[in-house]
Amino acid sequence: MDAKDMGDDLERILITEDQIKSRNREIAAEIDVDYAGKDLLLVGVLNGAIMVMADLSRELHHPCAMDWMAVSSYGAGTTSSGVVRILKDLEIDIKDRNVLLVEDVIDSGLTLSWLVGNLNSRGPASVEIYTMVRKPLAFEVDLKIKYVGFDLPNEFIVGYGLDYAEKYRNLPFIGTLAPHVYGS
Numbered sequence: 001m002d003a004k005d006m007g008d009d010l011e012r013i014l015i016t017e018d019q020i021k022s023r024n025r026e027i028a029a030e031i032d033v034d035y036a037g038k039d040l041l042l043v044g045v046l047n048g049a050i051m052v053m054a055d056l057s058r059e060l061h062h063p064c065a066m067d068w069m070a071v072s073s074y075g076a077g078t079t080s081s082g083v084v085r086i087l088k089d090l091e092i093d094i095k096d097r098n099v100l101l102v103e104d105v106i107d108s109g110l111t112l113s114w115l116v117g118n119l120n121s122r123g124p125a126s127v128e129i130y131t132m133v134r135k136p137l138a139f140e141v142d143l144k145i146k147y148v149g150f151d152l153p154n155e156f157i158v159g160y161g162l163d164y165a166e167k168y169r170n171l172p173f174i175g176t177l178a179p180h181v182y183g184s
C-alpha cells in the first residue's frame with residue numbers, strides 16, 4: 001500500500017518500509033549472535049506485533065519457537081493504566097525458556113512492565129524485549145528494553161501493526177494521521 005492510497009488520512013511518513021526492513025534485519029543479526037547455541041522463544045503481543053513478529057522471525061537464522069499473548073490495558077481514553085487483563089495466554093510453558101517479547105510500540109511502558117512481571121513469575125530462563133518503536137515515556141518506567149527499532153517522539157502513530165480505531169494496521173510504513181481523522 002502506498003501513502004497515496006490513503007486519500008488525505010495520512011499526515012506524514014516517519015519510518016519507511018525500507019527502513020523497517022533493514023532495521024529488522026540488523027536486529028535479527030544481533031539476536032542470532034546473542035542467542036547462539038541457546039533456546040529462543042519469541043512471544044508476540046497481539047494484535048499490534050503481528051507485522052514485526054512475522055518480519056523479524058523471517059530475518060532470523062536461529063531456529064526459534066513462536067507463541068502469542070493478547071492483553072488488554074484499561075485506562076481513560078488513549079492512556080494505558082497499567083492494569084492489564086490477559087485475553088489470550090501462552091500455549092507454551094515458558095519455564096526455563098529464553099523468552100523474547102516482541103512489540104510494535106512501547107509508549108507509557110505500563111503494558112510491558114506488567115507483562116514482564118507476569119512472565120518472570122513463570123520461571124523462565126530469561127525475558128528480554130524487542131520493540132519496533134519506543135516513545136519517550138518508556139524511559140520513565142523501570143523496563144529494560146534490549147532491542148529497539150526506532151526511538152520516536154511522543155505523537156500517535158499508525159501502520160505496521162499499529163492502529164487507530166482498529167484501522168491502518170496494514171500500512172507497510174509508520175506514520176501519523178491528519179488531525180481530521182481523529183475528529184471524525
Ligand SMILES: O=P(O)(O)OC[C@H]1O[C@H](OP(=O)(O)OP(=O)(O)O)[C@H](O)[C@@H]1O
Nearest residue numbers: 046047048080105106107108109110111
Ligand atoms: O506502553 P503502553 O502505553 O502500555 O502501550 C503499548 C501497548 O499499546 C498497544 O496495544 P493496544 O492495547 O493498543 O492493543 P493492540 O496491540 O491490539 O493494538 C501496543 O501494541 C502495546 O501493547
Ligand code: HPA
Nearest residue numbers: 107155156157158162163
Ligand atoms: O502511538 C500509538 N499508536 C497506536 N497504538 C498505540 N498504543 C500505544 N501508543 C500507540
